[in-house]
Amino acid sequence: xxxxxxxLATSFLKIGSVAAGLSLWHMxxxxxxxxxxxxxxxxxxxxTAYDMLFVTGELYPHLFASSWIFFYGFxxxxxxxxxxxxxxxxxxxxxxxINPWMATLxxxxxxxxxxxxxxxxxxxxxxxxxxxxxxxxxPILINSYYGMRAVNREYVELARSFxxxxxxxxxxxxxxxxxxxxxxxxRLAVGRGLTGVxxxxxxxxxxxxxxxxxFAGQTLNVPILFVGVAAFALLGILGFEIVRQFENxxxxxxxxxxxx
Amino acid sequence: xxxxxxxxxxxxxCAGLVIWEVLTRLLLENELLIPPPSSVIRSFWRMAISGQxxxxxxxxxxxxxxxxxxxxxxxxVIGYFMGMHRWFDEIMDPWIATLYSIPIxxxxxxxxxxxxxxxxxxxxxxxxxxxxxxxxxTAAGIKNLDPVWLELAxxxxxxxxxxxxxxxxxxxxxxxxxxxxxxxxxALLGVIVAELMAANAGLGxxxxxSSETWDSPKLFVTVILLAAIGLASFNLIKRLEQKMAPxxxxxxxxxx
Numbered sequence: 001x002x003x004x005x006x007x008l009a010t011s012f013l014k015i016g017s018v019a020a021g022l023s024l025w026h027m028x029x030x031x032x033x034x035x036x037x038x039x040x041x042x043x044x045x046x047x048t049a050y051d052m053l054f055v056t057g058e059l060y061p062h063l064f065a066s067s068w069i070f071f072y073g074f075x076x077x078x079x080x081x082x083x084x085x086x087x088x089x090x091x092x093x094x095x096x097x098i099n100p101w102m103a104t105l106x107x108x109x110x111x112x113x114x115x116x117x118x119x120x121x122x123x124x125x126x127x128x129x130x131x132x133x134x135x136x137x138x139p140i141l142i143n144s145y146y147g148m149r150a151v152n153r154e155y156v157e158l159a160r161s162f163x164x165x166x167x168x169x170x171x172x173x174x175x176x177x178x179x180x181x182x183x184x185x186x187r188l189a190v191g192r193g194l195t196g197v198x199x200x201x202x203x204x205x206x207x208x209x210x211x212x213x214x215f216a217g218q219t220l221n222v223p224i225l226f227v228g229v230a231a232f233a234l235l236g237i238l239g240f241e242i243v244r245q246f247e248n249x250x251x252x253x254x255x256x257x258x259x260x
Numbered sequence: 261x262x263x264x265x266x267x268x269x270x271x272x273x274c275a276g277l278v279i280w281e282v283l284t285r286l287l288l289e290n291e292l293l294i295p296p297p298s299s300v301i302r303s304f305w306r307m308a309i310s311g312q313x314x315x316x317x318x319x320x321x322x323x324x325x326x327x328x329x330x331x332x333x334x335x336x337v338i339g340y341f342m343g344m345h346r347w348f349d350e351i352m353d354p355w356i357a358t359l360y361s362i363p364i365x366x367x368x369x370x371x372x373x374x375x376x377x378x379x380x381x382x383x384x385x386x387x388x389x390x391x392x393x394x395x396x397x398t399a400a401g402i403k404n405l406d407p408v409w410l411e412l413a414x415x416x417x418x419x420x421x422x423x424x425x426x427x428x429x430x431x432x433x434x435x436x437x438x439x440x441x442x443x444x445x446x447a448l449l450g451v452i453v454a455e456l457m458a459a460n461a462g463l464g465x466x467x468x469x470s471s472e473t474w475d476s477p478k479l480f481v482t483v484i485l486l487a488a489i490g491l492a493s494f495n496l497i498k499r500l501e502q503k504m505a506p507x508x509x510x511x512x513x514x515x516x
Binding site for chain 1: 264265268269270271272273276292293347350351352353354355358361362363364365366367368369370372373374445448449452453456457464467468470471476479480482483486487490491493494
């Protein structure tokens with residue numbers, strides 16, 4: 001009775017919901033719409049995915065190109081965002097001067113910058129990395145800032161009473177205390193970075209998952225379109241999970257760090 | 261203290277603009293890469309006079325408004341039922357989670373295939389983005405309601421409707437507004453992407469048009485306008501949040 005049954009019922013409902021939805025999709029695609037330029041059955045999508053992965057292998061170059069861009073943009077965002085967030089947290093003057101620019105850049109829809117960045121960096125890797133960077137950097141920067149601001153005052157006072165030098169204070173107290181926040185920011189940045197990849201590859205790219213999706217959209221190739229969308233979703237979930245595992249490993253004292 | 265902040269902010273903005281103007285005037289003879297602020301302002305003025313700006317701005321605004329309001333209504337209702345009934349939550353959960361984890365802009369081509377390049381497809385894009393954020397947050401708000409309040413409602417013999425209206429909805433309101441705030445930023449991105457991809461009006465269209473004709477001042481006007489819209493909507497929602505849920509300390513900017 002009770003708990004185990006409840007769990008069983010839960011998973012039953014979930015599986016039932018997914019199965020019902022998929023079969024509805026199949027029916028709709030095959031019997032109602034019956035037009036492969038509008039919608040195809042999930043079975044066709046799975047078959048296309050299988051072909052692209054194991055038979056022709058045409059998904060890999062796209063996957064590789066996208067990961068490359070994502071990786072560089074993401075690393076650059078961490079390298080630039082964390083120190084800048086720290087500096088802003090530690091110096092109110094710097095914060096006040098940077099703040100208006102930051103707030104503007106952050107609240108502008110990122111896509112608006114894409115044509116400008118394209119103008120500056122050309123259609124090569126540079127502009128794409130810049131777009132991903134712009135997407136990732138703000139959650140990381142903002143969370144580093146809050147992480148540094150939210151350090152418990154008692155820790156700082158303790159450090160003072162031990163007469164720690166400023167550098168030791170930073171390394172031993174401030175940095176470890178703000179790491180959970182930074183990691184939460186990095187977790188948020190994963191999704192935004194992926195969106196950035198999609199935006200970047202839509203402007204003048206010749207390969208990559210974003211290119212795949214937009215090209216399929218323009219040629220009305222619905223099966224490939226679905227495969228591309230699914231690939232993005234899976235990568236997002238995967239990246240999110242990796243960072244969360246890493247979070248649990250690095251900051252075991254915190255089950256779930258609060259994002260800013 | 262806040263006054264000092266404002267002064268520094270203004271100084272920073274003004275200094276930035278002056279440096280930008282001087283550098284572009286001195287270093288670049290071609291306005292293509294970075295047009296100086298003065299020519300951006302001139303272009304803005306010209307577009308405003310010709311009514312071009314107004315047309316594109318209203319198009320985007322209307323698309324955004326329709327999508328956003330319908331998403332709020334539908335999202336709150338679905339989220340409410342997900343929070344109230346366990347079974348409904350279980351049924352919806354896999355689908356909402358899937359929708360949530362797909363980067364919005366990758367489904368835009370699909371939505372354009374289905375709904376055409378007109379206004380409907382943009383409204384749907386805004387709707388999808390906002391609805392998911394609001395559903396998730398409303399459900400969380402209903403679920404996390406303090407049980408003491410429900411007991412209070414019981415002891416006051418409130419009817420089901422009154423409990424919903426007086427206890428559950430206000431209790432979930434801060435969450436709902438958080439959902440709206442998350443929705444606004446993303447929906448703005450979504451509508452611009454959809455307009456960039458295929459449209460004949462809207463700020464996204466303007467963005468594409470100006471970048472493809474290498475009209476940099478116009479491009480910068482659009483970018484700055486989008487920045488202003490983003491900033492304004494963000495501050496509006498933040499105000500709303502502070503008013504509706506003053507006990508929740510809201511951050512200066514919040515990571516999505």
